[in-house]
Amino acid sequence: MQITAIRFILCQHELATPIPLSVGVLTHRNFGLVEVETDAGLTGIGETSVNFPPWCIHERRATIEEGLGPMLIGQNPLEIGRLWNRMVDGTRGFTRMWGLGAIRQAISGIDIALWDIAGQHYGVPVHTLLGGSHRNQAECYAVGFSAAEPDKGATEIIAQGYRAVKIRIGFDDDVDVAKARATRAAIGPEVRLMIDANQAFKPPRALAMAKRLADLDLAWLEEPVINDDAAGYAALRQAVPSMRLAWGENACEPEEVDAFLEAGLVDVVMPDPCRCGGLTGAVEMCRIAHRYGVPFSPHHYGSDVGFAACLHLVASQPNFDIMLRDVAPVPLRDAIINEPIAIAGGKAAIADRPGLGVTLNRALVEKTCVAL
Ligand SMILES: [Mg+2]
Incomplete structure (x- = not known):
């Protein structure tokens, strides 16, 4: 061939x-x-x-x-x-x-x-080729509900069965903290809350924000500083040791992942198969994390073709935690494939069809x- x-x-x-x-x-x-x-x-x-x-x-x-x-x-x-x-x-x-x-x-x-x-x-299925199947469904956290009123949006999402939600910060710190507090109050203590700063902060501001968010029992604070700022992550670790940190959607070199984990800088690694060298690169990131006893959470912000690829990664690797599901009203994301991905109760089903198991809606x- x-x-x-x-x-x-x-x-x-x-x-x-x-x-x-x-x-x-x-x-x-x-x-x-x-x-x-x-x-x-x-x-x-x-x-x-x-x-x-x-x-x-x-x-x-x-x-x-x-x-x-x-x-x-x-x-x-x-x-x-x-x-x-x-x-x-x-x-x-x-x-x-x-x-x-x-x-x-x-x-x-x-x-x-x-x-x-x-x-x-x-x-x-691709997950068989990647090593086998550890699971046939993947728990998801929801992203992409109302940015203006995340507390209301999160409440609606929980009603659909999700047990974890993520909001974005990095705009106005006072407003961001207020929205984070309102969201935690709305979802209660049992639902996991993640916060993503999308690399918005220099270390002093990141430290201040991490301290202000420290009592919200976050599942993680994601990319508080620029992706390759190891010193910034180390400073955050020292200043707010209770804050779990997630990192990796902007990483693609195994050496970088290994260095971050060896230094104990992050708690969750987020390989993005559409960025880090495909499933080949993502499997390598997961394996490095597994060696350090660190879970992975696939990052994906694209169509359900990439989401399907993430599901094969999730099936094939042991150290899976939870994965991102974009719930914003973008019908094209889902309808671009002919085989809709079934998500119920915040869990995505992992298909057993050959290959990725999806075809394009031509x-x-x-x-x-x-x-x-
Ligand atoms: Mg992110």
Whole structure:
């Protein structure tokens, strides 16, 4: 079997209400799909994260179709590890002056599609190929309910069966703390509450905020400082030792993960399969975390193609904690695949179909895709 074509497809949903994040405002939800075609009639699908910055959609098309694609055309798609190294080694020289993260996110989409092809070829779900099945459902925490009134939004989400919710901070500290307090009061002590700062703070402000949030019994405080600021994480640890810290959605190098965990800087690792080198990269992050006795919580903020990939990761690795489920009203996210992911009582079912177990809704892809 040989790879014959690799395509990047951007599907876009314009938001009626833009989403504020500490790194900027999302006006559109972008879903970066990757298709890998073979001469055997099998096509694999994957996803690459294209949320920020806004121009990354152009970079991603070029990196996938003009940079990585030619390295893989004619190759055997079943040799996933070798092809992963071919892509990583073939772009190593560009990572410092251009961008490791951008390239690794591009590789992610292709890697997921290769796993999909392999699963279809062997007639088994991807999680079987990744090591086996530890579970057939994944507990989720909800993200993306009302940012203006998170207490009300969280209450509605709990009524749907979720037992964990996450809110975002990094805007106005007094308002953020008030919203966090109102949310905790609304959900009561039994529901898990996560808070995500999206790298918004310099260490002094992060320390102050961690102290102000310390009595809310948080499941974790996520990315309080910039992703590679190990000293900032260490300072937080020392100042507020009771605060559990989550980190990893912006990490992709095993050495970095190992260093953070060896130093005891974080309590939860958050591999994002659409960013950190696909399922190949995410499995490696999970395994490093497992060695340190640290749980993982997959990060995914994209379409249900990537969510399906996360579910295979969750099934295959022992140290799973809980995973992100975006509940914002973005119908395209769910409808882009033909096999809806069943979520009931805050738990997502993990399918046993071959490959990723999902196929693209072609009519919707055609209707929502954007020419680049
Ligand atoms: Mg986050």
